[in-house]
Amino acid sequence: MSEFKDIINNGKPTLADFFATWCGPCKMQGPILEQLKQKIGDDANIIKIDVDRTPDLAAEYQIRSVPTLIIFKDGTPQWRVSGLQQLEVLEEKLRSYM
Template structure:
């Protein structure tokens, strides 16, 4: 399996969902991200990072609240937002960076 660094260095957009199992808004994001994945198909990769299991990754990107979504392409963070974001908004943002 690819490392986190390898995954975010992709030349296609990679949306990372920093989440926690105890977080209510994170559970709200789950179906939104599932729908987004089916809408985007292979246009982007969506990965979830549990901040409790991966504190180093969360610290590296100064993730202070969950959920925090960060869009990477070629290893660079192009966009980030904390809180629940609707699928249409995410899709437009990802397509703009494709």
């Protein structure tokens, strides 16, 4: 939990993917996030949070469905969406917080 807080407070925008291993759309979101990481490099963080392994974190951010994607800037949630998202949408949103 403290590692998560350190990452979202490090000054870079952070895209957190709250997912579950059993979730079909979550499995499809993974490769999209890998492509996004290649496009943006070190300008932002992209992290994956398994809601089954971190139920306290999922509860803190009121994750009701997976995948849920949240962009944090300086530790504060700035944008949130649930469901499978396309690369272009995520890239545009993430870059707007850089």
